Amino acid sequence: MFDYFLQQLIFALAIGAIYGLIALGYTMVYGVMRLINFAHGEFFMLGPYIYTFLFSGLVGLGGLAPVLDSAIAIVASFVIVGLLGVAIERFAYRPLRAYGRLAPMLSALGMSIVLQSAVRVTVGPQPVHFPAIVPSTPIDALGGMVTTVQLGILIAAVLLMVGLTLFVNGTRLGIWIRAASESWTTSSLLGIRVNRAVSLVFFIGPGLGAMAGIMYASYYGIMQPTMGSVIGLKAFTAAILGGIGSIPGAMLGGFLLGAIEVFGTAFLPILSFGYIGTEYRDVFAFAVLILVLLFKPAGLLGETVSEETTVAKKDY
Amino acid sequence: MALALENVSKHFGSLVAIRNLSLSFDVGSIYSIIGPNGAGKSTVVNMIAGSYAVTSGTIRLGETALNRLPKHRIAQLGVSRTYQNLRLFDGMTVLENLEVCFFPQSWLTFLTGAKRLSKAERLEICHACLAEFHLSDVADVLAGDLPYGRQKILELARAFVTQAPIVLLDEPAAGLNHTETKDMAAMIAGLKREDRAIILVEHDMDMVMSISDRIDVLNYGELLCSGTPDLVRTNERVQEAYLGTTEELDDIRKLAQSRRAQGGLRANAGIVRH
Amino acid sequence: MGNSVIARRLGLLAVLALCVVLLALVPYFPSYYVRVVDSILIYIILAVGLNLVVGYAGLLDLGFIAFYAVGAYAYAMLASGQFDIHLPFIVVLFIGAAAGAIAGILLGFPVLKLRGDYLAIVTLSFGEIIRIAINNADDLTNGPQGIAGLDRASLFGLPLTTPVHFYWLLLVLAIIVCAGVYYMERSILGKAWRALREDQDVVRGLGINTTTLKLLAFALSAAIGGAGGVIFGAFQRFVSPESFTFQESLLVVLIIIIGGVGNIVGVIAGAVVLVVLPEILHFAAQYRLLIYGVVLVTVIVLRPGGLVSPRFNLGFIIRKVRTLWLSPSKT
Numbered sequence: 001m002f003d004y005f006l007q008q009l010i011f012a013l014a015i016g017a018i019y020g021l022i023a024l025g026y027t028m029v030y031g032v033m034r035l036i037n038f039a040h041g042e043f044f045m046l047g048p049y050i051y052t053f054l055f056s057g058l059v060g061l062g063g064l065a066p067v068l069d070s071a072i073a074i075v076a077s078f079v080i081v082g083l084l085g086v087a088i089e090r091f092a093y094r095p096l097r098a099y100g101r102l103a104p105m106l107s108a109l110g111m112s113i114v115l116q117s118a119v120r121v122t123v124g125p126q127p128v129h130f131p132a133i134v135p136s137t138p139i140d141a142l143g144g145m146v147t148t149v150q151l152g153i154l155i156a157a158v159l160l161m162v163g164l165t166l167f168v169n170g171t172r173l174g175i176w177i178r179a180a181s182e183s184w185t186t187s188s189l190l191g192i193r194v195n196r197a198v199s200l201v202f203f204i205g206p207g208l209g210a211m212a213g214i215m216y217a218s219y220y221g222i223m224q225p226t227m228g229s230v231i232g233l234k235a236f237t238a239a240i241l242g243g244i245g246s247i248p249g250a251m252l253g254g255f256l257l258g259a260i261e262v263f264g265t266a267f268l269p270i271l272s273f274g275y276i277g278t279e280y281r282d283v284f285a286f287a288v289l290i291l292v293l294l295f296k297p298a299g300l301l302g303e304t305v306s307e308e309t310t311v312a313k314k315d316y
Numbered sequence: 317m318a319l320a321l322e323n324v325s326k327h328f329g330s331l332v333a334i335r336n337l338s339l340s341f342d343v344g345s346i347y348s349i350i351g352p353n354g355a356g357k358s359t360v361v362n363m364i365a366g367s368y369a370v371t372s373g374t375i376r377l378g379e380t381a382l383n384r385l386p387k388h389r390i391a392q393l394g395v396s397r398t399y400q401n402l403r404l405f406d407g408m409t410v411l412e413n414l415e416v417c418f419f420p421q422s423w424l425t426f427l428t429g430a431k432r433l434s435k436a437e438r439l440e441i442c443h444a445c446l447a448e449f450h451l452s453d454v455a456d457v458l459a460g461d462l463p464y465g466r467q468k469i470l471e472l473a474r475a476f477v478t479q480a481p482i483v484l485l486d487e488p489a490a491g492l493n494h495t496e497t498k499d500m501a502a503m504i505a506g507l508k509r510e511d512r513a514i515i516l517v518e519h520d521m522d523m524v525m526s527i528s529d530r531i532d533v534l535n536y537g538e539l540l541c542s543g544t545p546d547l548v549r550t551n552e553r554v555q556e557a558y559l560g561t562t563e564e565l566d567d568i569r570k571l572a573q574s575r576r577a578q579g580g581l582r583a584n585a586g587i588v589r590h
Numbered sequence: 591m592g593n594s595v596i597a598r599r600l601g602l603l604a605v606l607a608l609c610v611v612l613l614a615l616v617p618y619f620p621s622y623y624v625r626v627v628d629s630i631l632i633y634i635i636l637a638v639g640l641n642l643v644v645g646y647a648g649l650l651d652l653g654f655i656a657f658y659a660v661g662a663y664a665y666a667m668l669a670s671g672q673f674d675i676h677l678p679f680i681v682v683l684f685i686g687a688a689a690g691a692i693a694g695i696l697l698g699f700p701v702l703k704l705r706g707d708y709l710a711i712v713t714l715s716f717g718e719i720i721r722i723a724i725n726n727a728d729d730l731t732n733g734p735q736g737i738a739g740l741d742r743a744s745l746f747g748l749p750l751t752t753p754v755h756f757y758w759l760l761l762v763l764a765i766i767v768c769a770g771v772y773y774m775e776r777s778i779l780g781k782a783w784r785a786l787r788e789d790q791d792v793v794r795g796l797g798i799n800t801t802t803l804k805l806l807a808f809a810l811s812a813a814i815g816g817a818g819g820v821i822f823g824a825f826q827r828f829v830s831p832e833s834f835t836f837q838e839s840l841l842v843v844l845i846i847i848i849g850g851v852g853n854i855v856g857v858i859a860g861a862v863v864l865v866v867l868p869e870i871l872h873f874a875a876q877y878r879l880l881i882y883g884v885v886l887v888t889v890i891v892l893r894p895g896g897l898v899s900p901r902f903n904l905g906f907i908i909r910k911v912r913t914l915w916l917s918p919s920k921t
Contacts, residue, residue: 036707038840092887099894102650106847107890109840113883121876233714233836240711283722286715290701293712297704365795391797405788412781419782419798438778478797 007145008266014150014219016258017157021212022235023242023250024164025205031181031245032194032201034101038108039088041232042115043081043206047213048130048223049119050077055131070133074214078207085206086199094195112228120225127224130217153215160211161251164204168247177201181245234282237289243302252300260288317378317394317481318342319364319513324373326359326537333359334537336373343481346504346514348524350548351534352557357517358400360534361484364515365397366390377482392421396480398471400487406460410451410470413459414442414477442477449473449503465496472503482513489520501527525549533557595914602914613761617754624753626869628825631760632818633861635767637845638854639814642771644843645852646780647807648787649702650710652839653717657812659724659834660693661686661819663731666829669741672732679743679750683820690816691809693720698808702801717839725831736830743824756825763821767814768854772904774810775854783807784852848889850896853903860897 022044029037054073058064064072092111096103136149168174179187180197188194216231217223234257242253264284292300320340326333334356341347349357362368364375366387375382382390405413418438433441446452449469454462459470468488475483488504489497501523507514508527518524524531525545533540533548535557541548548554616627636658643651664686668677677685701712724731731737743750750759774780785793786803794800823829841864849860867885871878889897 030707036710092891095891096894102644102847102851103890103894106844107887109844110883110886110890113879114887115883117877117879117883121880229836233718237711237715240708244707280722280726283719286719289715290712293704293708294700297708299708367791367795386799387791387794388797388799391795397795399792403789403792405785405792407788408781408784412784415778416781416785416793416798417796419778419796421797421799435778474796 003145004266008262010146010150010154012259012262013255014153014157014258015262016255017154017161018212018216018219018254019231019235019238019257020251020254021157021160021208021215022232023239023254024161024247025209026236026239027242027244027247027250028177028181028201028205030239031247032177032184032198033093033097033104035093035104035108036236037205038105038232039111039115040205040209041228041235042112042119043085043209043228044213044216044231044235045119045223045225045228046081046084046115047077047210048217049123050080050210051214051217052128052130052223074133074211077210077214081210082203082207085202089198089202094198116225116228123225125225127222130221130223132221133214133218149219153219156211156215160208164208165247173197173200234285237285240299241289241292243299246299246301249299249301256300257285260285317511317513319395319482319515320376321360321364322374322376324363324375325371326356326363326368327371332537334363337534337537337539339532339539339542341482341513341515343513344508344510345529346508346516346527348516348518348528348531349534350518350521350524350531351540354536355534356537357534358486359537361397361486361515361517364390364482365395365484391480394481395484396475396478396482397484398475398486398488400490402464402467402471404459404467404471404474406458408459409456410459410462411439411442411446411455413470413474414445415439417474417478418442445473445477449476465492468492468496468500469503472500476507479512481511483507483515485514485516485518487518488516489518489523497523598914602911616757621753624757626865628753628756628760630861630865631757631764632822632825633842633845633865634764634858635760635818635821636815636842637849637857637861638764638767638771639811639818640842641846641852641854641857642774642783642807642811642814644846645857646775646783646787647804648783648790649804649807650706650843651713651808651811652710652836652843653697653713653715653720654811654815654842655834655836655839656697656717656720657690657693657815658819658822658838659720659831660689660812661816661821662823662829662833663724663737663819664689664816665820665823666737666740667730669743669824670737671739672737676741679741679745679820679824682824683817686820687813687817690819691813693816694809694812695805698805702804702808714836714839717834717836721831721834721836724834731831734831736828736832738828740823740827740829742827750824753825756821760821763817768858768904772854776905779806787852844886848886848896850898850900853896853898853900855903855907856896856898856900863897 022040025040025043026037029035029040051073054076055069058069058073059066088111092107093104096107132149134148134152136147138145138147139151140146168177176187176192176194176197177200179190179192180194180201184194187197212235213223213228216227235254238253238257239250240253241256242249242251261281261284265281296302318340321337324337325335337356337360339360349360351357359368363370364382366382366385366389370383373383377390377393377395380393382393382395385393405416408416415438418433418441420432443452443455446455449472451466451470451473454466459467462470468491472485472488475485485504489500492500497520501520504514504516504523505527516524516528528545530543531545531548532542533551533554540553540557541551543551616624619627636654640651640654643649643654665679665682667673668675668682668685669679670676697713697716701709701716704712725734727733745759748755750756782793782798782803785796786800790800793803822833826833845860845864846857847860848863849858850856868878868882871881874881
């Protein structure tokens, strides 16, 4: 039982880390723009495609050592997807800032369709094999079986999260981002270039999403143009669960959602004597979300705003 | 009908905003709550209106305890208010801003139509109110398109249109120029009625002194003194709270005089405006 | 009475006549076009219903399609061989609307105190939960296979089988729904909703229970969604979870935003554009969705407030017609 538990735990952590990375993109964008970026799931999907393209390109050109090729391709995918994010913000969201919150959301939905169908048109709709970055070897850890891929994902994701936290808390640019999330107007009055903070967020968020996509694809060994939709939705759920706008909240939410899903799937059929099967996995995740929000209406780590201090009078 | 605060305290975390405050307001008068910034004036208004929950103590309207009641119930019992920052329905016309106040207050009235004003009655009351507040000419203009001063007056009208017995005015003169403030003061003074208590939180001392029947001075969440404008004006503790001790005051005066001699700062006579 | 007035009246008459003639001609179109028009009408009904919540009350509901599913499955279970229950269409129509409203209240009651995006994600989750539950409750819903062979509907003895029959039904219903919502918009209830959209705390300060106000919007829109679902079920004579994905919810929201939030005329325009556009784009084969997305983004960047200006609403049109007819000198 224990080794089974441990195995599930590692699995939960790995998938939770992926959710967390994507959730970071949602939460940071939301923080500075109060926008649900429905296109974010597509950055996740673009990650593995761009990586594969670059990697095979490098190999085709003669390449260096495979490890170096992968490393270059990974970094380059981060940058490319990040730049794409910046460009999308610039052309599809920025012109709409003065028009409430529904218009940018619609634009984001449109962008999501554009990106997804662009990939579909280019490489076809069918799932494609994703080459493993790290060979998947099982490791015997404390009696449970863990694969190198799982460990690799976990380590890489945690490193990215730590890096982001250090960046946001310790650097000048990071402080800009946090200031812009607190108050757009005050920040610009204080001489912070809010637009730069926004661009930065739209670079980091999609970049992290792409990293998560590469991890996800190497975990399942497969990628397809629609893979961003459902995962994106779940990661958004994770961001809300942790408290949208909160960076630690997004990470917590991601891990929590991973745990809920994995343990829900593993133990639900046992606990309910087979009545509720694994097919209710997603229901379970959403139900937990609703329950959490009922008791903590701003998510786990979100700030509760008192109504007298609410800056925005309108919800939508 | 009387509104009474009985030993009310309000804590924000470790900060004590209001400490054991007891006040009572009866219909037929205009009351002003004044005090330096951070004294807890707005907190009092927000507690009465139900936006903040009191930490301890009771707020009563007649026999009914208001604290613990949801905000809309408090409003239904006859407490209406304005806000420190304008909070009109900008996308609706001036007339509609008033009409909304007559939305049926319970499911029962909504469904059965009992005790519910007809559309004609509703419009008649609203138009009469607009005339009273000199807003008739802009009845069909979007509230957000009005100039600031008239928006302030519209908010005032919205607080009075339902004839609520308790009206809380949170800084009605904030942001108005001198003439507008005078007009506002005259308007509020003219709204005094036997069946209505007007409670004013205001920084403009001319306005407070000229229209109040009683002034309550708060300092650090406690009642410093309470009485007629003349009494408050001469109270030493009030001057201390506003301007510091008399020695400090002398220092300030001297400094101001020397500056004025240099042709620089023009010190304002009277009480400092925050 | 001047010549210009007569000319304008004639112009108005011509426009009205053109509308009526067009609507009357639809049944003679080829079947494919009638189906497209039916589809437009269904989405008009849905979007006008959802607009009560999104446009008037200012609450973003991303799980609206769940109520549509409730209605469709109500017809599938109550008028098919599934349980061998065969209730008449009109009865199920009301049951579907009621079931939708009840689902709306059940969802709304606990969650309506949430604000903005939290409400959005909870409604989204609710939509997904309903879809997954339908997908898995095999005994009730046949799971992913769906329920086929629903009863042929009839209304007051008239058969409802061809797209043309449904065209008339949907047209009448769309007019009823638009008129009803327009009436509500003008009533004090509509004003309270708009105020709620502007500033809910102040609305509470005016003595209005915002939770019931939101609940009312939610229930009414869910009822319209439920009724729409019943018609959908009767029309397709087949239901499966496929039809009720998150994307469908988004489509209805899109219709509202692209047409013009809170404006019935805008919603109609939005439904026409978003239903017709993919049909036109059929020629583009696999590039269809790509072009669709690009058009969407372009339209919203060029016209962020929606295609139809908020001033050009039903009230404006009615006023215009009325003044032209009754006191033309004023125009």
